[in-house]
Amino acid sequence: MFLYNVTLILDDAAAEEWLQWMQDVHIPEVMATGMFISNRLLKVVDSPNEGVTYCAQYVAETLDHYNKYQEVFAPALQAELNERYKNRFVAYRTLMEFVPPTS
Template identity: 55%
Template sequence: MILYNVTIIIEDSIHQKWLTWMQNIHIAQVMETGCFASNRMLKVLDSPNEGITYCIQYIADSMEKYDEYKENYSSALQADFPAEFANKFVSFRTLMEFIDAR
């Protein structure tokens, strides 16, 4: 299993609007691709950064499913962020493989 983690640091000024959009629109769009089996959203409590930090995690059953997402969907979904959020967040992505899932 593969964990695709997106860490986002969002400015306080748009935090609530961004959070609502993520929970009601964006995560659903990612899941509708059929490439991920599950997801979760976490808020980082001890971030040293300014703003508010979240991790959105998507679980893929295989590397092939993640590759399908990356090749066919990720660019369009990342470009679909509303203009009002532009330049008000930073993000980075991490890809991990489960070693011992229980």
């Protein structure tokens, strides 16, 4: 399984509106793609950055699901975020693979 993590650092003035939009609109749209099996939204408590930092995380069962999301769905969803919050955030995206525990 794979964890797609999007870390966003938002201007203080945009943070509350962005959070509501993420919960009501963006995350449901991402999940409606069918490419992820779960998600969570976290607020970074000890961020060294100015502004407010959040991590939106999505779990994909396979690398193919993640790749299809990136190719088919991500461009439009990211464009909506960029248009809506232009110049009010910075985003970092990472893909991580779950490591199974050893027995």
